[in-house]
Structure formats: structure tokens, C-alpha cells
Amino acid sequence: MTSNEIVFRVIEELERHGVPYMLVGSYSSNAFGIARSTQDADFVIEAGDRSLAPVFQALSPIIKFDPQMQLESVTMTLRFIGQVPVTGFKIELFLTSNDPHDQERFRRRKRYPFLTGHAFLPSPEDVLLQKMRWYVRAKRAKDLDDVQNVLAVQAGKLDLPYIRQWADRHGTRELFERLLTAVQGLQ
Numbered sequence: 001m002t003s004n005e006i007v008f009r010v011i012e013e014l015e016r017h018g019v020p021y022m023l024v025g026s027y028s029s030n031a032f033g034i035a036r037s038t039q040d041a042d043f044v045i046e047a048g049d050r051s052l053a054p055v056f057q058a059l060s061p062i063i064k065f066d067p068q069m070q071l072e073s074v075t076m077t078l079r080f081i082g083q084v085p086v087t088g089f090k091i092e093l094f095l096t097s098n099d100p101h102d103q104e105r106f107r108r109r110k111r112y113p114f115l116t117g118h119a120f121l122p123s124p125e126d127v128l129l130q131k132m133r134w135y136v137r138a139k140r141a142k143d144l145d146d147v148q149n150v151l152a153v154q155a156g157k158l159d160l161p162y163i164r165q166w167a168d169r170h171g172t173r174e175l176f177e178r179l180l181t182a183v184q185g186l187q
Contacts, residue, residue: 001062003089004115007041010091011119013058020046022109022120024094026146029131031114032124033149036142040090044106047095052080063091074138077102101129101166124154125163132172144179151183 001009007027014021022028025042045052056065065082072079075094082091096106105126112121122130128150135143151158160180167173 003041006062006084006089006091008117009062010041010043010059013055014043014045017055019050019055022106022122024122024130028121028127029146029150031112031121032127033146033153039088040092042092042094044094044096046106074134101170105130124150125159128163129166129170132167132175133170136172136175147179148183151179155183
């Protein structure tokens with residue numbers, strides 16, 4: 001099974017079990033930018049009071065989930081980690097947090113055409129905002145590359161006032177303006 005097929009299998013099970021989700025991380029930046037390889041797929045889910053055990057059971061033995069939640073140090077959110085034993089590919093299910101932007105981007109998510117099907121994804125603006133936050137927190141070059149690639153592909157289609165409002169709140173406005181200027185200079 002390919003990593004994309006595994007991602008679609010997770011999407012099917014989340015939808016079948018009525019778990020609201022959005023596919024984030026590199027898969028979402030690939031959807032709106034320039035694709036790059038990845039060793040994991042990240043989802044934000046709204047679990048509420050429901051147990052995820054039926055989802056984990058439905059995905060077994062393809063994906064082995066650790067039933068214990070873990071704190072992720074970059075996003076500072078709780079997550080469940082699943083691993084595909086054959087390939088080492090990981091699935092991370094992040095719980096929605098109380099962070100105002102986390103709540104807003106989840107509210108704004110939409111069902112988009114994705115690879116050979118459909119998936120709920122954050123808006124391109126929210127992908128940019130989250131990737132900039134992660135870059136500031138962890139200094140991961142891949143996050144900065146993802147921002148530049150999404151900006152390059154989505155130029156002229158973005159809600160700039162929305163991005164600037166949240167970038168001001170997150171302290172990433174200077175970074176955003178610098179990257180936007182650089183991308184505009186290339187076009």
C-alpha cells in the first residue's frame with residue numbers, strides 16, 4: 001500500500017466514524033503549493049467525547065496506533081501516533097486545541113479535490129499561517145520552503161487581509177511580508 005493509499009484509508013475511516021478532520025502538514029502544503037516527499041501525514045481531528053478506539057481498530061493491522069496521547073513540542077498539541085509497520089510511514093492525529101487560530105482554521109476547512117479523491121483541508125491562507133508559526137517555533141527549513149511554495153502557486157488568489165490579521169497576532173507579519181515580496185519579485 002502506498003502512503004497516499006494509507007492517507008485515503010485514514011480519511012475513509014474518520015469519515016465513516018463521524019470524526020471531523022482536516023489533513024494538515026506537508027500534505028496540505030503539497031495540495032496548495034509544490035509537492036515534496038514526506039514520511040508522515042498529519043490530521044487535526046475534533047474527537048470530542050468519542051473514543052477513537054473504533055477508528056484505530058478499523059485501521060489495524062495496516063496502522064498500529066499507540067493508544068496513549070503524546071504532546072507534540074512544536075505545535076504544543078496532543079496527538080495520537082500511528083505507524084505503518086512495513087514502511088515506517090506515520091499517521092499523526094492531533095486534537096484540536098483551544099488556540100484561537102487552531103479553532104478558526106478548523107472552522108474554515110473545506111472539502112477539496114485531493115490527489116484521486118477528496119479531503120477536508122485548511123484554506124491556503126491557514127496553511128501559510130500555520131507553517132510560518134511552526135517555522136518560527138522550530139526553525140525547520142521545510143516549513144519555510146512550504147510557505148514559499150504555497151505563496152508562489154497561490155499568488156494573486158490569497159486573502160491577504162486575513163493572513164495579515166493573524167500574522168500580526170502570531171508575530172509572523174514581518175516574515176510574511178518578506179516572503180511575499182520575494183515571491184512577487186520572481187513573477
